Amino acid sequence: MKLRLGLPDTIAWRIALTVGAAILSVLALSVLFDHVAGPSSAERAELDRADDAIRMIEAAPPQDRQHLADTVTIADRVIWYPSSVALAHMFATARLREPGLGKTERFRGTERVRESVIFTSADSLASSIDFDRIAHPNAYFMAVQLRDHSWVLFIANHRRLGKLLPARLATMLVSVAALILAASLLATCFLAAPIRQFADELRRIGGDPRAKPVRETGPKELRAAIAAFNALQAQLQKFVDDRTLMLAAMSHDLRTPLTKIRLRGEFIEDDEQRARLFRDVDDLQAMADSALSFFRDDYKDEEATVFDFAGLLRTIADDYSDQGAEVRYVGPDRFAMSGRPFSLRRACMNLIDNALKWGGSADVQLICAQTGVTVTISDRGPGIPSEALEKVFNPFFRIEQSRNRSTGGMGLGLTSALAVVRAHAGNIVLRNRHGGGLTVCVTLPVTDKIARNET
Structure with missing residues (x-):
């Protein structure tokens, strides 16, 4: 599984993203549930105030109810409708005609559920109310039925309750998400640190x-x-x-x-x-x-040290050239890395000897990077059959079947070179060249921070 969000595919990020996504999903679900299930806590407080106003209007004589409604300040306008007027009948039947308008609320302190209708200026029911819909296109209405079947209508020119709710929710979600991700990253980094250390130790071995x-x-x-x-x-x-x-x-x-x-x-x-x-x-x-x-395994008795790998290869090529062998080096003049220089020298010489024995010449190229080096040794010999490219690393395996040491050797040169390279956490790959010859590709990781390339 690979992360496709541009994030590093690590255990720390996976756990952090998993925990963060789970908690954010729970928060989003709770917000959605609260929005669908009922009003917010601020709106419930306003409903409690509205209940006090409704009980006050309900206790007053009919001739004083509108006067009391005019004194209510929780809405921009409050109107009382006797049960005999047509609009009260419309409120009562609105829920039957348009169930989406109605909403039953249980107000504080009541012994029964009051019938209520909540709608906006965009609904057809608002056209029957004496209200300027053009001036206030985003008005909200709530009509509540009293015990004598009269109605009290609360009109808000705009939704003050919860108007800032999206901004508050966004701020809350961003803050919670940042805290959750920070805590998750700290926890998972604490968990991943020993795993990274274990991996570094394995690479060192x-x-x-x-x-x-x-x-x-x-x-x-x-x-x-x-x-x-x-x-x-x-x-x-x-x-x-x-x-x-x-x-x-x-x-x-x-x-x-x-x-x-x-x-x-x-x-x-x-x-x-x-x-x-x-x-x-x-x-x-x-x-x-x-x-x-x-x-x-004599090469493993050698202590690792910092040495100039590019200088080592250049010296080997010069020594062969002084002896009349055709060995050419291409690469940087200097590249410092940590390893066992004598063992690597012996391994590289084994590979160059094979190239000289079968191809008559050897081209040595060094490619350096911050994470590792690549050494290619190419010749122009007959190459190796494809089915034997892996077998040649087996001890005592020889393509030349005559057991003559002068022609085929002992069959331990490539095996020894591979053992040295793998002791440095590297690898050797053989491939036949197009047009004839063999290319030996040696890769060595550079995990030490002192490695540097100086041309």
Whole structure:
């Protein structure tokens, strides 16, 4: 799921927007319900005052009721209609003819529900009232029936009650929304901070089983996840250590019988057979030493430091050029980053050696950005079959099937280079070039804040 509002797709924003939208929906629903269900609190207060005026008019003799109505100030004009006049009859039957006009109100202090009709100057009922509709096109009317079936009509030239209600609602909603979003962001940022820290720690580790355990911080569930990860990391480290000890023992034990074979080979009189035997012994020794060097992960014993990666690549290209190899470097003169320079140098040299072996030349290009670097090593050789682009990273896998070290090597160069790059949280991708050749794309993230590009 992706946010399409231009906002960052983070847990903090998702929770904040969810909580804020839920609360705003509740507020909007409550306002809508209050608007539909009945008058506001201010209007109810005015209705209570109107009830006092109605009770006063109702208690007075008929001949004094209009005089009392003229003294009422809660409306612009108040008129009393005896039950005998035609307009009183129209009020009584208006709700039957036009149910949308009528509205029953229970006034304070009454023992029964008074019949009332609320309408505006735009309704047909207003045409029968002695009122200037042109001067006051937005007038409001409320007619209330008394116990003797007479009617009291309250006329307001404009709706004073609730006139400022939309502005008050807008201010209230904006204030509440701002407070809710601020509180939600603070709460969710507090929750997301340890998750971001955990992700940074994982990027720092970069697949290194010998890295230090991740600090257990944050909520209980996150601490449990970190503890489980640290336990897995410890098991992997134990597995790597056991594997290294086993291979070191095997390599050490193999040297003794290989030395005996070489000594006994000295007694072979056939020079050709003796040379073949010694060559096989050398191959076995090289295989044991290469395997031991790879599985020991010597590159991970190197401490990370800040170094000039662009200068490293430029120096490698110059060294090959001094030896007569056709290696060209394209990129910035300097780019400082944090990593293991000797391990990266060995990995890049393995990749360049492959390009020189199969293509005769190598083009090295460095592209730098604030978030990472990309190194491409291109050659003009035969390329690699598409089905083998991933298999070549497997230990001891060789496209050239003759087990000759002078032509195919030991099958650990790309594997070792990939291990070094992944130890830096990077990756290597191979792709065949159009027109022949192979391009090796190495990507390395730059998470350290000191990384900078100086041309």
